[in-house]
Amino acid sequence: xTLVQQAGRNSVYAAIGEIGDLLGDRLSTxxxxxxxxxxxxxxxxxxxPDAVAFVESAEEVSAIVKICxxxxxxxxxxxxxxxxxxxxxxxxxxxxxxxxxxxxxxxxNAEDLDCTVQAGVTRKQLNEHLRDTGLFFPIDPGADASxxxxxxxxxxxxNAVRYGTMRENVVSLTVVMPDGEIIRTARRSKKSSAxxxxxxxxxxxxxxxxxxxxxxxxxxxxxxxxxxxxxAFPDIRSACDxxxxxxxxxxxxARIELLDEVQVKACNAYSNLGLEETPTLFxxxxxxxxxxxxxxxxxxxxxxxxxxxxxxxxxxxEDRSKLWQARHDVFWAGLALAPGRKGVSxxxxxxxxxxxxxxxxxxxxxxxxxxxxxxxxxxxxGNFHVLLLVDMExxxxxxxxxxxxxxxxxxxxxxxxxCTGEHGVGSGKKKxxxxxxxxxxxxxxTIKSSLDPKNIMNPGKIFPDVPAASx
Amino acid sequence: xTLVQQAGRNSVYAAIGEIGDLLGDRLSTxxxxxxxxxxxxxxxxxxxPDAVAFVESAEEVSAIVKICxxxxxxxxxxxxxxxxxxxxxxxxxxxxxxxxxxxxxxxxNAEDLDCTVQAGVTRKQLNEHLRDTGLFFPIDPGADASxxxxxxxxxxxxNAVRYGTMRENVVSLTVVMPDGEIIRTARRSKKSSAxxxxxxxxxxxxxxxxxxxxxxxxxxxxxxxxxxxxxAFPDIRSACDxxxxxxxxxxxxARIELLDEVQVKACNAYSNLGLEETPTLFxxxxxxxxxxxxxxxxxxxxxxxxxxxxxxxxxxxEDRSKLWQARHDVFWAGLALAPGRKGVSxxxxxxxxxxxxxxxxxxxxxxxxxxxxxxxxxxxxGNFHVLLLVDMExxxxxxxxxxxxxxxxxxxxxxxxxCTGEHGVGSGKKKxxxxxxxxxxxxxxTIKSSLDPKNIMNPGKIFPDVPAASx
Numbered sequence: 001x002t003l004v005q006q007a008g009r010n011s012v013y014a015a016i017g018e019i020g021d022l023l024g025d026r027l028s029t030x031x032x033x034x035x036x037x038x039x040x041x042x043x044x045x046x047x048x049p050d051a052v053a054f055v056e057s058a059e060e061v062s063a064i065v066k067i068c069x070x071x072x073x074x075x076x077x078x079x080x081x082x083x084x085x086x087x088x089x090x091x092x093x094x095x096x097x098x099x100x101x102x103x104x105x106x107x108x109n110a111e112d113l114d115c116t117v118q119a120g121v122t123r124k125q126l127n128e129h130l131r132d133t134g135l136f137f138p139i140d141p142g143a144d145a146s147x148x149x150x151x152x153x154x155x156x157x158x159n160a161v162r163y164g165t166m167r168e169n170v171v172s173l174t175v176v177m178p179d180g181e182i183i184r185t186a187r188r189s190k191k192s193s194a195x196x197x198x199x200x201x202x203x204x205x206x207x208x209x210x211x212x213x214x215x216x217x218x219x220x221x222x223x224x225x226x227x228x229x230x231x232a233f234p235d236i237r238s239a240c241d242x243x244x245x246x247x248x249x250x251x252x253x254a255r256i257e258l259l260d261e262v263q264v265k266a267c268n269a270y271s272n273l274g275l276e277e278t279p280t281l282f283x284x285x286x287x288x289x290x291x292x293x294x295x296x297x298x299x300x301x302x303x304x305x306x307x308x309x310x311x312x313x314x315x316x317x318e319d320r321s322k323l324w325q326a327r328h329d330v331f332w333a334g335l336a337l338a339p340g341r342k343g344v345s346x347x348x349x350x351x352x353x354x355x356x357x358x359x360x361x362x363x364x365x366x367x368x369x370x371x372x373x374x375x376x377x378x379x380x381x382g383n384f385h386v387l388l389l390v391d392m393e394x395x396x397x398x399x400x401x402x403x404x405x406x407x408x409x410x411x412x413x414x415x416x417x418x419c420t421g422e423h424g425v426g427s428g429k430k431k432x433x434x435x436x437x438x439x440x441x442x443x444x445x446t447i448k449s450s451l452d453p454k455n456i457m458n459p460g461k462i463f464p465d466v467p468a469a470s471x
Numbered sequence: 472x473t474l475v476q477q478a479g480r481n482s483v484y485a486a487i488g489e490i491g492d493l494l495g496d497r498l499s500t501x502x503x504x505x506x507x508x509x510x511x512x513x514x515x516x517x518x519x520p521d522a523v524a525f526v527e528s529a530e531e532v533s534a535i536v537k538i539c540x541x542x543x544x545x546x547x548x549x550x551x552x553x554x555x556x557x558x559x560x561x562x563x564x565x566x567x568x569x570x571x572x573x574x575x576x577x578x579x580n581a582e583d584l585d586c587t588v589q590a591g592v593t594r595k596q597l598n599e600h601l602r603d604t605g606l607f608f609p610i611d612p613g614a615d616a617s618x619x620x621x622x623x624x625x626x627x628x629x630n631a632v633r634y635g636t637m638r639e640n641v642v643s644l645t646v647v648m649p650d651g652e653i654i655r656t657a658r659r660s661k662k663s664s665a666x667x668x669x670x671x672x673x674x675x676x677x678x679x680x681x682x683x684x685x686x687x688x689x690x691x692x693x694x695x696x697x698x699x700x701x702x703a704f705p706d707i708r709s710a711c712d713x714x715x716x717x718x719x720x721x722x723x724x725a726r727i728e729l730l731d732e733v734q735v736k737a738c739n740a741y742s743n744l745g746l747e748e749t750p751t752l753f754x755x756x757x758x759x760x761x762x763x764x765x766x767x768x769x770x771x772x773x774x775x776x777x778x779x780x781x782x783x784x785x786x787x788x789e790d791r792s793k794l795w796q797a798r799h800d801v802f803w804a805g806l807a808l809a810p811g812r813k814g815v816s817x818x819x820x821x822x823x824x825x826x827x828x829x830x831x832x833x834x835x836x837x838x839x840x841x842x843x844x845x846x847x848x849x850x851x852x853g854n855f856h857v858l859l860l861v862d863m864e865x866x867x868x869x870x871x872x873x874x875x876x877x878x879x880x881x882x883x884x885x886x887x888x889x890c891t892g893e894h895g896v897g898s899g900k901k902k903x904x905x906x907x908x909x910x911x912x913x914x915x916x917t918i919k920s921s922l923d924p925k926n927i928m929n930p931g932k933i934f935p936d937v938p939a940a941s942x
Contacts, residue, residue, distance in 0.1 A: 111715060111824035154664040165662055167671070168639060183911045189820040190852045191636055192889035193625040193675055194907050195896055195933055196915045200638070200671030204664055221721040244582060250692040252723075291762055349660040353582035381661045418663035425666055436665050440654045443922065444667045450921030451914065462666055 011071040012093055016051045018067045019095065026054040037078050037088065037096040043342045043392060044086030044428055049076060049096035056101050058174060058182050058213035065211065065456075066180035068095055072454050077207040079120060079149030082141075084345050085426025087153065087206055091460040097211060099148055105129050106214065114171050114188060116216040119148025135219040138163035141422070142328050148212040153424035154204030158327060161247070161380030162254045162286065163220060165422065170203050174214035178452035188216060201447075206424050207458035209451050223286035227296055228255070228320045231281045232309040236260060236363060239279045240356035242299075242306040243379045247352060249302070251295050255284035256380040257327055260363065263334065263374035263387075270333030271326035276309070281379075282327055283311075284320075327376075334374045334387040341372075341389040346405055348412035349383040349421030358415055362386060362408055369400060383421035410435070425462045433464050482542040483564055487522045489538045490566065497525040508549050508559065508567040514813045514863065515557030515899055520547055520567035527572050529645060529653050529684035536682065536927075537651035539566060543925050548678040550591060550620030553612075555816050556897025558624065558677055562931040568682060570619055576600050577685065585642050585659060587687040590619025606690040609634035612893065613799050619683040624895035625675030629798060632718070632851030633725045633757065634691060636893065641674050645685035649923035659687060672918075677895050678929035680922050694757035698767055699726070699791045702752045703780040707731060707834060710750045711827035713770075713777040714850045718823060720773070722766050726755035727851040728798055731834065734805065734845035734858075741804035742797035747780070752850075753798055754782075755791075798847075805845045805858040812843075812860040817876055819883035820854035820892030829886055833857060833879055840871060854892035881906070896933045904935050 001009070020027045028034075029051045039046025050073075055061050068075045074094025081088055090096060102118035105126065109115060110133055117126060124144045126137050139150060140157035149155070151173060156165035163169065172186040185198040202209060233239035239258055246253055258281055259267065265277045281303075285295040300311050314320045326333070335343045350358045359375070366373045366386065377384030386408060390401045409419045409432050419425075419432040433441050445463055449455075472480070491498045499505075500522045510517025521544075526532050539546045545565025552559055561567060573589035576597065580586060581604055588597060595615045597608050610621060611628035620626070622644060627636035634640065643657040656669040673680060704710035710729055717724055729752055730738065736748045752774075756766040771782050785791045797804070806814045821829045830846070837844045837857065848855030857879060861872045880890045880903050890896075890903040904912050916934055920926075 109822065109824060111719065112822040113719065114822075154668075156662055160662065164639075167662075167668065168635075177910075177914065181910050181913075183909065183914060185911060187884075187889050187907065188822045188887040189854075189883075189889045189892065190823070191627060191631065191638075191820050191854055191892045193818075193891045193893050193895040194889050194900065195675070195904060195912070196680075196918060197625075197638065197668075197671045197675055198908075198911055198914060200668045201918075204666070204668055209667075221719065223721070248582065248584065248692065250694070288765055290765060294759055294761060347664075349662050351580065351583040351585075351659045352661070353580060383660075383662055412660075413658075416659040418658045418660045418665050420664045421660065421662045422664050424664040429665065433666060436658065437669075438654065439648075439652050440656060440669055441666070442652075443648065443654060443669060446921050447667060447672075447918055450917050 012050050012073050015067050015071040015073040015095065019051070019053055019064055022060065022063055023053055028052045037081065037098065038090050040081055040083060040086065040088060042084050042086065043344050043390065044089060047089040047091045049090035050093045052096045052098055054098045054101055058176060061097060061176045061211050061213055062180045062182055064095060064097060065176050065178065068456050069179055069454065072456060074456050074459050075211065076458050077148070077152065077211045079146030080122060080143065082143035082145050083149060083153055083426060084423045085428035087424060087426040087461060089427065099146065099213070102213065108133060110135060112188065113219045114216055115219055116214060117147055118214055119212045120146050122146050123150065130219065134222055136222050137217060137219055139166060139169055142331055147215045147217065151203050151212055151215050152206050154422065156378070156422040158255045158257055158378060160378060161256055162252055166203055167200060169218045170199055171216040171218060173199055173202050173212050175202055175210040175212050177210045178457050204424070206426065206461050208448060208462055209457060225289040225292040226284060226286055226320065227292050227313060227315065228284040228323055229311050229313040230275060230323070231283065231303050231311045232276045233279045233281070234307050236279045236359050237356045238306040238308065239281055240359060240379065242281070242303050242308055244352055244355070245302045246299055247380055249298065251298050252287070253283060253295065253299070253380060254286040255282065257282040258377040258379040258384070259330070260375040263330060263376050266333040266337050266374050267326045267330065270336050271322070271329055273326055282323060330374070330376045331387065334389060337374070338372055338389040340391070342392050344388040344390055344401060345423070346386045346388065346408055347420045347423040348408055348417055349381065350412050350415045350417030352382040354415035354417065355379060355382045358411060358417070359384060361411055365404060365407060369404060371404065381421065382417070427461055430462055430464045433462070483521050483544050486538050486542040486544040486566065490522070490524055490535055493531065493534055494524055499523045508552065508569065509561050511552055511554060511557065511559060513555050513557065514815050514861065515560060518560040518562045520561035521564045523567045523569055525569045525572055529647060532568060532647045532682050532684055533651045533653050535566060535568060536647050536649065539927050540650055540925065543927060545927050545930050546682065547929050548619070548623065548682045550617030551593060551614065553614035553616050554620060554624055554897060555894045556899035558895060558897040558932060560898065570617065570684070573684065579604060581606060583659065584690045585687055586690055587685060588618055589685055590683045591617050593617050594621065601690065605693055607693050608688060608690055610637060610640055613802055618686045618688065622674050622683055622686050623677050625893065627849070627893040629726045629728055629849060631849060632727055633723055637674055638671060640689045641670055642687040642689060644670055644673050644683050646673055646681040646683050648681045649928050675895070677897065677932050679919060679933055680928060696760040696763040697755065697757055697791065698763050698784060698786060699755040699794055700782050700784040701746060701794070702754065702774050702782045703747045704750045704752070705778050707750045707830050708827045709777040709779065710752055711830060711850065713752070713774050713779055715823055715826070716773045717770055718851055720769065722769050724754060724766065724770070724851060725757040726753065728753040729848040729850040729855070730801070731846040734801055734847050737804040737808050737845050738797045738801065741807050742793070742800055744797055753794060801845070801847045802858065805860060808845070809843055809860040811862070813863050815859040815861055815872060816894070817857045817859065817879055818891045818894040819879055819888055820852065821883050821886045821888030823853040825886035825888065826850060826853045829882060829888070830855060832882055836875060836878060840875060842875065852892065853888070898932055901933055901935050904933070
């Protein structure tokens, strides 16, 4: 250990001491707790923090950040640990701030169709709480993530095609900034032109500009009528063409999800669906009874044009729940195809006009390289995931997986798409940031440096590594 | 003139010389041209720039900004000059960059429902161009503003309740940054979680962080069926209550606009509408034929609950156009109530649950102070404008107008609203920024200073003046 490194360790110990004085036994340095907070479900290497702080208020977060600012010690926000690109790892050590105990729903403003929650509230908890109000919160990533985490990664899910992502659905945030100051990013009015959009700057900033402690989000009335079902297609291109025409026709479809034949097979086995094993769309329509009928008839006509099979309804609530639970379980269904392998979920998004082409080329890449990799997509948004099932003991397979993912991202970028539609950059995608944003990366870095000059907020994420100077 | 001021003037002359070499007779220092570019329709004092550059490309804008960066000379972007809070004034002199000749529509991607235009393209020009595609661009501020200007002020209009504002509808921007670098803020995919949301940071930044040269916006299919009409109410509160229930019921109303009885009277006179002079909602429904019928029936039931009159249809296209042209002309209709007076358009927005209360108190303030001030609102969003008609020769009346506007903003802020829903801060609202954002202003200022350290981009706007140090 060099002298500089030793000085760094001494700072960490000093910070831990002060935070311990503040939190008592809500600060943990136990190895098992640290490991849990630095590792995720993915193939990204776990890097444990030096300690984990279980916080209960924005004021506590502020006090911790002020201590870490003073000692120049990293601070990493932790919600449910379900992010997919290594967001929660602590490559430079530091303090993991676990917000899961900040799980109070602070207010539901039914008239304004919004609510304010602490950052640790999960999406399922919120919808459970809303059950009797006639309102719901539509953003649904696969995991039961916390709203703070979902805001941080600009998450979305199956409902985004109709209801938007966290970008569109966060009204305001309370955030502890890198110097410990607590700000609220916006008022609760639906519109504002009063200065820079700090809300949208913080949404998707992955804990690198501050720690979100409260989130105000939009809510929606539970539709009078909901219908869902599945429609099989002979190939991916036909399914994509049906999706494009559905979107272009302005049918306000609430969900339109593509599963390729490998994924359908996985779901049949895992969730007992009994579907024909061919590319399949899962759909849901929201509206009045007449509106839903009209939407599904219009979709039926479009599906027919592209050789889709009969639209099979799931009219009963339990059938609908089973369908969407199966959709949310695709990750686990995929893993079950090859026990012992790691699941690596990719996440590109392209303009919908390029979706069929991007999916076709990607599917060919999977087949040509004999990969086991089911595909599932939020195709109404041009967003899809290839779940690579990788034997981590097989170094060649790991290399091939990396090469495949690089090709996938570069393919999406060449089509004016993005390296991540909803998972975020973390450490896994940072090498693509220059390819995607060019000089924009410099602008982002300037903002980061100005707000967090000591680089204590989730360091090592989002920004591509700069080669060390040669001297 | 002090030596420092003289040095500043010399820099301006040097910059003008270099820009003149670049643009030839597309750089003007004629007094009439300068006055036109520093003044707007409002009561804000006109402050002419030192010269006006009529640019034709992003590369020209970049070259000009680089020159201004070198000489530390202000740069002010100019679109159509229709902003309302003194945005285009040049309080520190400098170069006005007129983008109106950058009016090319660069691409329409019908499959992706988006298009890319140069910043000088106006909303009417774009919709004229789209006429045969079956698509339209919904954002409609009163003026036929440029898309660059609309992005800069985060503009909206009557359709925002259904289609959102520029915040939701800008996909990507090309921007010349303060050092002259040209960046594109995002790819064209519908979603992305790849780093900071530079698009949303630039939208609403009012030319203080860069000059927008290209805008990619979302488009929408022209609905199969459109119906519009008016509904009279006995008082403002009844009208507001009908609006709140309409929004809460999830009726996807495309437009829902309130005009108070003074505004209806003004419109009757100016646009020959023949309406009953009482608080009135102007509405529009978009959808399929059945959907529109269903929406309007649902609204009719709600209006009945709150003592609304019969919903009067404008089924013919020309009647509908007349209605919405009258709505867009409210500013001129208001001015015509008192020839010779200036129109001062205020712009607050509150959570919709507080709208009736805010409007009631504001109306009382108007009446109690004998002001001539029609009210019009995008009430589905909680946003409304009081058009104060002020005799600028009467110093007492001007003072009273200022005091009224202060009370109006503070009232909105106390209800968790904003000092501006869609007009922007400019110079007119900057004194309210601390009251609205608190410590957030410091974050905004840090971002501004980091990206524009010489403060050359539209200086004197958005940020509250800091008292000069006493020495």
